[in-house]
Structures are given as C-alpha cells and as structure tokens.
Amino acid sequence: MPTPPSATARDEPVIRDRGDACPGALRLHAADDGYLARVRIPGGLLTGRQASVLALAADRFGDGHLELTSRGNVQLRGLAEGCGTGLAELLDGAGLLPAPGHERVRNVVATPLSGIGSSGRPHVTSWVAELDRLLCTSTRATALSGRFLFAIDDGRGDVAALDPDVTLLGGPRGRVLVRLGAARGAVEVDAADAPRAALLAAEYFLDSADAAGTRAWRVSELPAAHALEEGEFALRLGSAGIAADVLPEVAWPYAPPPRPWGPGTGDQTALCVLPPLGRLTADQWRVLVDVAAGGEGGGEAGGEGDGELRVTPWRSIVLPGASTRRPVDGYARLVAAGLSVAPDGPWESVTACTGRPGCAKALSDVRADARAVVDAGGAEGEAQAGTAVAPVHWSGCERRCGHPRGTAWVDLVATPDGYRLDGRPVPSHELAQAVADARSQPRVSEDAVKK
Structure with missing residues (x-):
C-alpha cells in the first residue's frame, strides 16, 4: 500500500507580510478569463437543491462551467464584473453562505x-x-x-x-x-x-x-x-x-483516494464519478444532480434517491444513493454525459491547473495538452487496466497550483521551451510516452517540490 510523504522540518520560519489572497464567494479574484468565485463546501457535502443552484450560478453569472478543487470546493469562472451581489444572494438563498464573515475559513475536507x-x-x-x-x-x-x-x-x-x-x-x-x-x-x-x-x-x-x-x-x-x-x-x-x-x-x-468502481448492483447504489480534469459543464452537473436524486430532469431531490452529492478533494464526486437502474439508468446517463464512472479509465489521477487562457502566469494551455496526451495514450491506458499508476499533475508554471497531496506524483511543469517532467526537459514528440513511463515509476513527492 502506498504511503504518504513524510513531513520535512523548516529551517527558517515563514514570515508573511500580508494576509492571504485566497478567493471566496464574496471576495472574487480577477483572472484573465473574468472573475473567479470559490464556493466553500465543508466536507464536500451538497444537497440536490444546493447543487442545482451552483449550476444556475454558473449559467447566470459565469462561463457555464463548474470546477472542482483539491479541497473539495467548487469554483465558478468567467464571472462578469459587478455580479457579486447577485451571486451572493443566490448562494445565500441555498444555504451556501451561512456566515458571510466566515465564508473563506470554512475549509473542511472529510472522508467521502x-x-x-x-x-x-x-x-x-x-x-x-x-x-x-x-x-x-x-x-x-x-x-x-x-x-x-x-x-x-x-x-x-x-x-x-x-x-x-x-x-x-x-x-x-x-x-x-x-x-x-x-x-x-x-x-x-x-x-x-x-x-x-x-x-x-x-x-x-x-x-x-x-x-x-x-x-x-x-x-x-x-x-x-x-x-x-x-x-x-x-x-x-x-x-x-x-x-x-x-x-x-x-x-x-x-x-488512497476513492476510484470509480462501476455500476454496482441494485436500483440505488453509491457511485464515484470522475469528471475529466475536474471540470464540468452546467448540463453535466445537472445530470449528476438528477442521478443523485433518482429523478429525470428534475434537477434536485424528488426522485427515489437521497439527492446528496459529495465533492471529494481528488476532484471526483461521490453519489451515496444514486439511481443506477430505476427509476432512471443513472449509470448510462453519466457515461453519455462524458463522465467517468468505470475503473481504470484514462482520466484517473490526471489533474491540471487552470493554465492558459484563464491564468496570466501560465506558460501553456495545460488542459488542452493533457487532453492530447490522454487521447494519444488511450489504447495503452486500456492495456494497463488494473495496474497502479501514479497521479500526474500538469502545471502551467512553477507554482504548481492544485497539485496532489499525500502521495508521490508525476510533476509536469510548463516552461518557455515546452515541458519539464520530474525536473528534466521533454521534447514535445516524446511527451505522451514519457508521461506513461513516469506514471508507472513515480519519482516525485511533495517533499521533493518543497526542497
């Protein structure tokens, strides 16, 4: 069984000269693709109604997408200037802002x-x-x-x-x-x-x-x-x-983190759903809500399921009581929506930061590059089904935002001249094979990055 990296002692204390700049639902962050809101979801626990409101917010104020973070929260991007009040009112009405003065400190992850x-x-x-x-x-x-x-x-x-x-x-x-x-x-x-x-x-x-x-x-x-x-x-x-x-x-x-395990048995069962790169359209998100509730297009509780969704810190979503056969074939609906629900899929443990064009510091469109490598290695990924692979994280710059925690991981960082994999430059034509090789032989831990 893999073990997490050990903690390293700091030689010198960290001295901060300012408060942290983490965005929230009320403190929006100005990014290159518009404003960004980070909605804290303690324990990743969402009711069907709350999840539906997040999809509505993404459509009404943002770019129509929802992003899962490495702390089990949800981000909305592409927000227009001046939308803060309307967004806050919408979230507050769903119980997603119980204490406006505390909303950024509600950072709680829980076993999904x-x-x-x-x-x-x-x-x-x-x-x-x-x-x-x-x-x-x-x-x-x-x-x-x-x-x-x-x-x-x-x-x-x-x-x-x-x-x-x-x-x-x-x-x-x-x-x-x-x-x-x-x-x-x-x-x-x-x-x-x-x-x-x-x-x-x-x-x-x-x-x-x-x-x-x-x-x-x-x-x-x-x-x-x-x-x-x-x-x-x-x-x-x-x-x-x-x-x-x-x-x-x-x-x-x-x-280790939970992995998709397939449809299970029975009409209602738990599912682990993996959106590629932790990013969903509002329509994909609504499919999740419907399957969680056992409904058909209702968007929130009202079917036979319990309607609960659990966002995990590994950018997946657990549906504790999903409808997998009746009243709707939720498993088939999730697959049709482009979401991974079966084990050993090519998107398992593949993550990326925002990259271009959303982040001004990024040196590459890491999401597009990650998709290209996954597409190129699809057949090989199937051949390796059932074997343990290390997570790989695509970073647009040296900050490595959102990289995996608690395990060894493959460190892929964009540079002005291409990519550096675990500290060495890799030619673009060799990138797919180099990533596949590195995933089978993890060489980088979080401690190595800190040093």
Whole structure:
C-alpha cells in the first residue's frame, strides 16, 4: 500500500507580510478569463437543491462551467464584473453562505465514503456539520487564513494525508484523535467533543501565530519556538471542559483516494464519478444532480434517491444513493454525459491547473495538452487496466497550483521551451510516452517540490 510523504522540518520560519489572497464567494479574484468565485463546501457535502443552484450560478453569472478543487470546493469562472451581489444572494438563498464573515475559513475536507457500506468506522458527516456551525459562530475563527485546513477522517486515513492543519481521526469505542499539523502524536477525546476540540485547536494556532508575530497562515509555518504541543493543547481542552489524553506516538493510517468502481448492483447504489480534469459543464452537473436524486430532469431531490452529492478533494464526486437502474439508468446517463464512472479509465489521477487562457502566469494551455496526451495514450491506458499508476499533475508554471497531496506524483511543469517532467526537459514528440513511463515509476513527492 502506498504511503504518504513524510513531513520535512523548516529551517527558517515563514514570515508573511500580508494576509492571504485566497478567493471566496464574496471576495472574487480577477483572472484573465473574468472573475473567479470559490464556493466553500465543508466536507464536500451538497444537497440536490444546493447543487442545482451552483449550476444556475454558473449559467447566470459565469462561463457555464463548474470546477472542482483539491479541497473539495467548487469554483465558478468567467464571472462578469459587478455580479457579486447577485451571486451572493443566490448562494445565500441555498444555504451556501451561512456566515458571510466566515465564508473563506470554512475549509473542511472529510472522508467521502464515510457511512457508505459496512466499514465499521464512524459516520463523520455530522461532525462536519457541527464543526461548520462552530466555525460560523466563532468571532476568533475569522482570523484564520483562507488556506487553513481541517480534515475529518473516519479512520481510514484518506483525507488525513492531505496536509491538514487540524485532523480529526475516528477511532474505536467512540474516541477520536486530534492531530495538530503533521505531529507524530495526538490528543484523544470523546467523539461528542471532537468538533469543538478542532475549533479549539485552531484557536490555539491563532494564539501561537500572534505570539510569533510572523503572520503564519498554516501550522507548518509556525517557528519552532511557537510550535503547537499536544501537552499544552490537552491543558487547553481541559480548561474548556473536554477530557483529553495525550498519545506521544500514533501509527497514522493511510488510504488512497476513492476510484470509480462501476455500476454496482441494485436500483440505488453509491457511485464515484470522475469528471475529466475536474471540470464540468452546467448540463453535466445537472445530470449528476438528477442521478443523485433518482429523478429525470428534475434537477434536485424528488426522485427515489437521497439527492446528496459529495465533492471529494481528488476532484471526483461521490453519489451515496444514486439511481443506477430505476427509476432512471443513472449509470448510462453519466457515461453519455462524458463522465467517468468505470475503473481504470484514462482520466484517473490526471489533474491540471487552470493554465492558459484563464491564468496570466501560465506558460501553456495545460488542459488542452493533457487532453492530447490522454487521447494519444488511450489504447495503452486500456492495456494497463488494473495496474497502479501514479497521479500526474500538469502545471502551467512553477507554482504548481492544485497539485496532489499525500502521495508521490508525476510533476509536469510548463516552461518557455515546452515541458519539464520530474525536473528534466521533454521534447514535445516524446511527451505522451514519457508521461506513461513516469506514471508507472513515480519519482516525485511533495517533499521533493518543497526542497
């Protein structure tokens, strides 16, 4: 089983001279293709109605597309200047902006398969809702950067591997581990106290960041003298009435991201859907909503399914109760819409940043280049079905926006003269074969990029 890269210690603290510029649903980002809005979706959890409203927003205000992010959020691009008020009103009416002053700090990822099947692990979606409620009612939480990340993991170790700042890891007997950054140890609390413990961990970070004076955005940026300590955190929890035990060493689990697994059996079943490069048209998105609800063109709950969608941090979507045979053949509808729902497809673990023309810093249209390579390697991808391949990420510049977390990955970066793959230039006529070779022999981890 693959293991995530280990954390590397920083030789010098990161000193920030400004606040973060992460976009939100209210703070729009001016890109080359218009304004961009990032809608936070804690845990990736959407009702059918909320999902329908996102499609409406993409059509009414944007370019008619929705993008999935590496934190399980949704982006709208190509927004017109002056649309902010109308967009905010639409999102607020669907419950997607419960606290405008907190909307950029609602960064919560959660195990997307939690509660699906008989895993024996805790169902963590209720923890997501409670943490989000606590965040939205905390004045202190507004000081968090838009990059601070909470992970709520049901114990398998999937989202815990995504470099979160605070992790809740479900365990046996109703106990939960609370991890601070990439610490070796953890603090153990009762499940009922876990969401509040996560908020207190974030407040502990803010206190340490204030004391350090470096304006750190994330736990990993704190200088050593102000690093978070499990013992101190346990004392803080005790003062808040939460009983906590310190565990100096924990064998942290790791699980790979969910992959499409096919139609399953029965009329309603869970599906994992993979949009190529995490980008969908509003019409494709509406097909997802209909299949999730078991309807036919209704666009939200009203059919026999539960209507829930879960956006994953790996730019896929899990439908916990999709209609796969009756009342509609949802599996066939998704395939017809150009979405991957079968295992070993050519788009598995292929991601890209925005690239040209949307990003001014990009040196290439990485999405078009990725599609060309996938198309060129389609037959070879089928021949390799069932074999493990490393994720590949196409970056338009050295920033590597949206690259994979928690695993080794193939690093493809655009340069003024073409592409560099894992640090070496690759001629354009050799690119498809070089990517295929690299995916079978992963050589780059996130640590390598940081060095």
